[in-house]
Amino acid sequence: MIEVQNLTKRFGDTAAVDDVTFTVRPGVVTGFLGPNGAGKTTTLRAVVGLDRPTSGTTTVNGTRLQQHAAPLRELGVLLDAGNLQPGRSARAxxxxxxxxxxxxxxxxxEVLELAGIQEVARRRAGKFSLGMRQRLGIAAALLGDPQTVVLDEPINGLDPDGVIWVRNLLKQLASEGRTVFLSSHLMTEMSLTADHLIVIGRGRLIADAPLADIMAATDQSRVAVRTPHASALTAALLAHGVTVTAVTTDRLEVSGMDAPAIADVAARIGARVHALTTHATSLEDAYLSLTESSVQYRASAPTTS
Structure with missing residues (x-):
């Protein structure tokens, strides 16, 4: 278990993390999300003992990591796959x-085989691709058979087979009752892997809830409707308090009512419907909705000549 209590970390006058409190519990995969500059890396570094908090505390399995007699057996960490001696082999x-x-x-x-790199165990790690370094980093994180695992962007550079391997590995670790804390910017993969999400922005906690609850709370599902009776159907749908946007003369976009209900309204007024297409809310949609006011670095729109 990881417990973060009132964590604040300042660099000069800047609060990279500002009074953040959360618990990462065993038995589930907990995802850690936030825009660039949100304080994720600083939080992770505080948890693993690389940054000293300005105030507040972080503990792993009930104790500060530095106080554990055998830290590798308590916490496995991958923060930077490139943090290795390039002249050494993977085995060394x-x-x-x-x-x-x-x-x-x-x-x-065992961990060389688990990570699928036993055949290159004697090759110099400095010659590895990014994906192979990620596999080596995960092997190192699991070396002490720890009860808690923290992985920052573990699937960067991995091929599809490697991505599926990491996904299944994290779920397996959680099913064994271990604590799994995963940071990533890849929303699709996070939606397939995480059970619980912690979201921060500008150093402050934004959300701490099961993935399903966050998706439900930020639901922006919409239905695209193609009909030759757009005006009549729009008036009928508006009477039900939903939001209707005219896309073209025969296409509408409806929020606040599902496709079967829209079909029922159309049938009651005799409006023909040629197509109903539901666009469900994705984790990316939910994330952007949560962090909209917390994005610190935003690119300008490209210009055209």
Whole structure:
């Protein structure tokens, strides 16, 4: 379990994290989201003991990480897949880490196989692709068979097979009762992997709830309607208090009513409907709705000549 209590981290006059409190519980995959500059990396660094909080506390399995006698057995971490000695082989890299905790060769072999890199174990890690470095970083995070795992952008650079492997691995770890904390900007993958979401923006907590609850609270589902009776159907739908937008003379976009209900209204007034297409809210839609006022770095629209 990870517990963050009233965490504040300042760099000069800037509060990168401002009085943030949340708990990452075992048995579920918890996703960590936020715009660039939101304070995610600073929060993760505070949790793993790399940044000292200005105020507040972070604990892992009930204790500050620095106070655990064997930190690798409590917390596995991947924050930067490039943080390795490039001249060492993958096996030597893991063996050096294992030696700090008295972890044997058998466990090194196990995580090499788990990550699918046993065939390149003797190759210099500096020659690895980004995806291979990610696999090595995940192997290192799991070396101590920890109860809690923190992974920052673990699928960057992975091929589709690797992405599916990470997704299934995280779900397996959670099913074993471990705590899994995952940070990523890839909304589609997060929607397929996470059970619970923590969202921050400009250093403050925005949301801390199950994925399903966040999706329901930010539901922006809409139905595209194609009908030769757009005007009559619009008037009938507006009488039900829904939002109707005319896209073209025969196409409408309706929010606040599902497709079967729209078809029923059309049938009652004798309006023909040629197509009803539901566009469901995605996690990306929900995320953008939550963080709209918290985006710190926003690009301008491209100009055309």
């Amino acid at each position: 890299h893991l063996s050096a880490i294992a030696a700090t905790h008295g972890i044997g060769r058998r466990r090194v072999d």
